[in-house]
Amino acid sequence: MEYTWRWYGPADPVTLNDIRQAGATGIVTALHNIAPGKVWTNEAITERKKLIEDSSHRSSLRWSVVESVPVTEAIKIGSEHRDRDIAVFQECIHNLGANDIRTVCYNFMPVLDWTRTDLDYLQSDGSTALRFDQTAFAAFDLYILQRPGAEKEYSEEEKQQAKQYAAQLDEQQAQQLQQNIIAGLPGSDKDYSLQEFQEVLNQYQSVDDKQLRNNLQYFLEKVIPVAEDAQVNMAIHPDDPPRPLLGLPRVVSTETDAQHLLEMVDSPNNGLTFCTGSYGARPDNDLPGMIERLGARIHFLHFRSVQREGSNVNGSFYEANHLEGSADLVNVVKATVALEKKQRANGMNHPIPMRPDHGHKMLDDLHKKTNPGYSAIGRLRGLAELRGVEAALKGSFNI
Known part of the structure; x- marks a missing residue:
């Protein structure tokens, strides 16, 4: 795996130097200053890439993944403006490929990118x-x-x-x-x-699951050919939480949903962001099995664990430490290591970008202003634990 880290740009309280010290080599970021539906120009991408990949540091970083190029509500709803916004999205993908950025994470969640009721849920420690x-x-x-x-x-x-x-x-x-x-x-x-x-x-009163899925297919049929030409892998993020909320439809919540999406446009460039926290919030998602079955189309990994409360799909949950909770990340990492070994045997020598997703706010970060889920020390702990699991599996167990 390639160890990456989400960075919110120059205003992020976690700096690029902090990220170097955490042991990551890849940056996951976006041009957050550009409004949804506006073009990411070559100039803007080049400027951000230069900032990230500044060669004056002894430990270099690279812009590994874009998270995210926004999909506008017009595209998701299928309004009269969707073709205009899809054309902008296509231009963004073309420009990113021209700058050697090969993985783009995006989502198709209506209205809310993620939903939580408590951003500072106190843990026993x-x-x-x-x-x-x-x-x-x-x-x-x-x-x-x-x-x-x-x-x-x-x-x-x-x-x-x-x-x-x-x-x-x-x-x-x-x-x-x-x-x-x-x-x-x-x-x-x-x-x-x-x-x-x-x-x-x-805006979604007339959009049900079927219509949203049709709008997703329309989007993919327009965008994936551009991604193929630009040599960019598109990686959709699952719903978070993976179930309907606020009367809004959801179409990327289960393995069946993911398989349907991959079949909409059967291209290697049409792939998945495999988020173990989002998929893992449902007890009916078999995470290691999903990696084994869907692995050829997994282009990006988000490793985090949630602690489910009860066995109900609609139950409560909170973000657990990475090696705790309901996700069983040891076996998830094991499945990933086996997947990459298989890919290498088939001549594919590109490690899958992985980032430690979310993390507890702890130690000094408890007294700092941080982006929800993205304080430094909790993710540092998660990355260290996940790297240790991978090293043990590759070393002592020769997987």
């Missing part, structure tokens, strides 16, 4: 983690947002628990819950009102 609490989320949906039709999507028990949860929230706590959930909205540095958030959701 004093560190904090991201958490999705199903009851808290239902309380927001039913009693804070008051989304029309929401009551049809919850059981009577869930509604009663949510009502009790909402009743004990004071105004500040309710506002914090709202902010935590809307943090997954692209451009969430803006303060969205509940009305504005509902208006964004309303």
